Structure formats: structure tokens, C-alpha cells
């Protein structure tokens with residue numbers, strides 16, 4: 399039991415540090431931070447996902463900026479659609495959200511586009527930023 | 529009256545849990561309709577119904593487990609609670625915090641983290657309740673001078689790890705964590721994975737306790753095998769979580785390690801098949817017992833869900849199932865089929881013990897109807913989600929709306945079977961709630977009345 403608990407502590411510390419260290423991504427700007435707060439205040443995650451994690455009513459947003467562009471995403475957020483609510487955000491708030499989505503976008507690719515499936519069932523991702 | 533509280537404090541938790549479940553399912557059904565008709569109930573957006581649903585049903589898992597523990601220790605294990613006042617305090621803080629959370633959701637005040645979508649300040653009273661529970665539990669169980677049976681270990685482990693993992697899920701409040709996307713999301717899911725593991729400790733502990741009591745044989749709960757499985761569960765709780773995040777770009781060893789750890793569950797899968805025949809004879813013997821029926825249903829659902837869980841834990845397959853309704857099938861399949869069935873067994877076990885003559889023919893027939901209605905509905909619900917997930921798994925990333933239109937028939941089936949699932953469980957919950965009320969009532973009547 400003690401061994402297991404010590405292993406857990408060491409393991410957790412590794413996960414918190416080198417296991418999840420930023421690689422190429424640039425640091426979060428103040429505007430993106432504001433966008434992150436808005437994203438949480440409006441609970442966008444109830445309908446959307448990052449890296450496939452979240453609610454399933456709307457599409458994954460990990461790479462929406464590189465796939466659809468900032469203008470498109472901003473317009474979507476500002477106006478909503480039948481199935482996505484209009485949050486009545488002002489232009490600063492919309493651009494903060496877009497900045498946050500752009501911050502997320504550069505952290506990786508989801509779903510992976512270039513990958514190899516290995517014999518043992520593992521997946522090695524060529525487009526993994528690591 | 530402290531002696532009454534010592535007995536019935538647990539039942540209050542269980543009844544509150546049944547209420548939370550009954551209400552939580554309603555929000556699930558509303559959410560299901562919103563998937564189909566986005567304009568449905570615009571006042572109560574999906575941003576509100578989803579957390580209302582998930583938080584209420586998850587809280588019911590906790591409430592019914594906690595209630596059982598508070599009830600079984602003094603009533604059946606001859607271990608008077610360390611403090612019955614603390615049980616009351618626990619109850620009221622839980623209830624008030626729960627109401628505050630519901631108010632936040634309804635008024636659109638969010639913390640915006642999946643599953644715990646309320647403002648994080650409300651986590652403080654939640655920590656307080658677990659502190660009260662933990663102190664009470666360990667001081668109570670400590671009185672047992674024998675070596676603990678495995679379910680005492682499981683309950684204790686569930687409490688300690690709830691504390692650790694719930695704290696861990698708040699690390700995002702620290703800039704060091706939230707400003708690195710990969711770290712933020714990995715630590716979030718590390719904590720959520722272990723959190724599910726810790727409530728499973730509470731629930732499986734309860735299931736084992738019931739199996740021990742129903743069979744009247746305590747040997748298994750003290751056997752090497754039982755402790756072996758407990759350690760396997762703990763090992764998975766600690767290290768298996770990264771199967772949620774195979775596609776998040778963390779250090780690859782974390783993911784490969786989780787893959788290996790998840791596959792250790794194959795052992796349990798094999799064991800279920802191996803034990804199948806003896807389970808069948810037990811089933812013949814006990815099939816008239818309501819509690820036993822729920823345990824058997826849980827057994828079958830463990831088998832089905834573990835098969836799916838193992839499949840989606842293989843990274844090459846998770847690549848296609850991740851982010852689809854297959855995950856939802858697994859999530860609800862295991863919370864309903866495994867957790868809820870065990871907890872309903874606990875409810876009806878208490879009723880059988882306390883009111884041995886109370887389940888009359890009529891109510892027993894309704895219970896059977898509820899049982900079959902909910903289990904058959906759950907099977908359809910589960911398959912519909914799997915099919916919707918396969919539809920989404922083959923989505924090429926072009927038009928999201930078209931893809932959703934393509935899987936609409938499955939979502940319709942999902943929602944309709946969700947309604948009948950809810951109806952079946954409501955029947956069961958109604959009788960559970962009512963009969964538990966009866967257990968609690970006589971004490972009030974028996975109190976000396978002024979002439």
C-alpha cells in the first residue's frame with residue numbers, strides 16, 4: 399500500500415511538470431485569458447469539446463481557427479445559429495473568445511490527421527507537436 | 529434524538545439521493561429533446577440542462593452510497609457512529625450546497641468546467657462535507673477490532689481519494705496549470721478519472737457488502753481474491769485515467785502506461801465469465817429478492833460495459849470512438865447499469881431488512897415492471913448511443929449539421945428509450961422512497977406524546 403501511494407505521488411508530480419510541459423505553444427496572452435474566462439462563464443463546454451472532451455451538441459473547437467478562420471468563428475460566436483445560442487457579446491468579448499480559440503489551436507491537432515497505428519494497438523501521431 | 533438519527537440519518541441521505549436521481553433524469557430527457565429540437569425550451573438552454581442532469585445524477589450516486597454507509601455501520605455492523613450530530617450537519621450542508629448549485633445553474637452562473645459547472649467557491653462546503661464524513665467514518669470503523677473486511681477498505685479509500693481528486697480538479701485555478709492548455713486538460717481528466725474511480729470504491733464496496741449479507745457468508749469479503757481485486761481497482765484509479773486523453777498531446781509514455789493499466793481490467797472480465805455458472809445457481813436461489821435482482825442486473829451490465837470499456841481503451845479504436853456518443857454510451861451505461869443498479873439493490877436491501885413484510889403483492893408486481901422496463905430501455909438506449917457514435921465516428925469534419933442529421937434516427941431512439949428508462953426508474957424510486965419513509969415514520973410516532 400505504501401509503495402503504491404509513493405508511486406502515485408511521484409507519478410502525479412511528473413504529470414504536473416515534464417509530462418505536460420508546453421512544447422511549441424506560445425504563452426497565453428491577456429486577451430486569450432479573458433477569452434478563457436468568458437468561455438467558462440458562458441459554459442461553452444456544455445455543447446463543445448476541446449480534444450474531443452466536453453458535451454456533444456456542437457462541434458469540437460480545438461482547431462476551428464486554423465480550419466475555418468478567425469472571421470468565420472467570430473461571426474459564429476457573435477450571431478449564433480438555430481442550434482447555437484446568441485450570447486449578445488460585444489465585439490471585445492468576441493475577439494477575446496477568438497483569441498482564446500487561437501491559443502488552443504496552436505497546442506496540437508485534433509482529430510489527428512497524420513498518424514500510424516502500431517501492431518500493439520498504440521497510435522503514434524506524426525502531427526503530435528512533441 | 530440522537531439514537532434515532534444514528535439509525536435514520538443514513539436513510540435521509542438515501543431518500544434525498546432518490547429525489548436527486550428522479551429530478552436529474554428529467555433534465556436528461558429535456559436535454560435529449562434539445563438535441564432533436566434546438567428550439568425546445570429556450571429558457572432552459574442546454575448549457576443549463578446538461579449540468580443539471582449530470583450534477584444531480586452524480587450527486588445521487590454519492591448520496592445513496594453515503595446513506596448506505598451511515599446506515600449499515602451502526603445498524604448492522606454494531607459500530608455506533610462516532611458522531612450522529614455530524615451526520616445531520618453533513619446532510620444539511622450537502623442539501624443547502626446542492627440547492628445553491630441548482631440556483632446557480634438555473635440563473636446561468638457557471639464555473640464552466642465539465643461536470644462541475646458551478647462557481648468554484650461552492651466547492652468549499654463540499655470539501656467540508658467530505659471532511660465530516662471522513663472523520664466520522666474512520667473514527668467509527670476504527671472501533672472494529674477485527675481486521676477489516678474489504679468493503680471497509682473500499683469505503684475508506686473512496687473517501688480519501690474523493691478528497692484528493694476533488695482538490696486536484698481545482699488546480700486549474702492556479703495560473704501554472706491553466707495557462708498551459710495540455711497541462712490544464714490533462715490534470716482535469718487525471719482528476720476526473722480518479723474521481724470516478726473513487727465513487728466506484730464507494731459503490732462497489734456497497735455491492736460487496738450486500739452480496740456478503742445476502743449470501744450470509746463473510747468469508748469472501750476477507751479473502752485474498754477480494755483484496756486482490758481491491759488493489760487492482762486502486763491501481764486503475766491511480767494510473768488508468770489517461771485513457772480519457774489518448775489524443776491530447778502529452779508525453780506519450782503517460783498514454784501508453786494508461787493503456788497497459790486499463791488492460792489489467794481484462795482479468796476482471798475473464799473472471800466474470802469464469803464465475804458465470806455459480807452466479808446462475810445463486811440467481812435461481814434468490815430471484816425472489818428485489819435487492820438480489822438488482823445485483824444480478826448490475827452483474828450483467830458490468831459484463832457489457834466492461835467489454836465496451838476495454839474496446840475504447842485501445843488507442844487505435846479510441847481514435848474513432850473518442851468524442852462520439854460511444855463515450856456517452858459507456859458513461860451512462862456504467863453509471864446507470866452498474867452504479868445505479870447496485871445502489872437500488874442497497875435501497876431494497878434496507879427495505880427488506882427493516883420492513884420484512886411490507887412489499888405486498890401489488891407493489892412487488894410494480895417493482896418487477898419497473899425493473900424490466902428500465903433494463904430493457906437501458907439496453908435500447910445503450911445501443912442507440914453506440915450507433916449514433918459510429919455515425920459520428922465516421923464524420924469527415926465537413927458539415928456538422930449534415931452529420932447530426934444523419935444520426936438523427938438514433939438520437940430519436942435514444943430520447944424515446946430515455947423517456948421509458950426514466951419511467952421505469954421512477955416507478956422503482958417511488959416505492960423505494962415511500963417505503964423508506966415508512967421505516968423512518970414509526971420512530972416519530974413512538975416518541976412520548978404529551979397527553
Ligand code: HEM
Nearest residue numbers: 453454455556557559560585855856859863864943946950
Ligand atoms: C440513472 C439515470 C442516468 C444517469 C446516471 C445518467 C448519467 C449521465 C452522465 C454521467 C452523463 C455525462 C456523459 C458524458 O460526459 O459523456 C450524461 C449525459 C447525458 N444524459 Fe444521462 N444519465 C441518466 C439518464 C438519462 C436519461 C433518462 C436521459 C434521457 C434521454 C439522459 C440524457 C442525457 C444527455 C442528453 C446527456 C448529454 C450528452 C452530451 O452532450 O454529452 N440521461 N448522463
Ligand code: HEM
Nearest residue numbers: 724771772790793837838840841850851855859862863866
Ligand atoms: C463503473 C465503472 C465506470 C464508470 C462509472 C465510468 C464512467 C465514465 C465516464 C462518465 C466517462 C465519460 C468521460 C467523458 O465525458 O469523456 C468515461 C470515459 C471512459 N472510460 Fe469509463 N467508467 C467506468 C469504467 C471504465 C473501465 C473499467 C474502463 C477501462 C478499462 C473505462 C474506460 C474509459 C475510457 C477509455 C473512456 C474515455 C472515452 C473517450 O473519451 O474517448 N471506464 N467513463
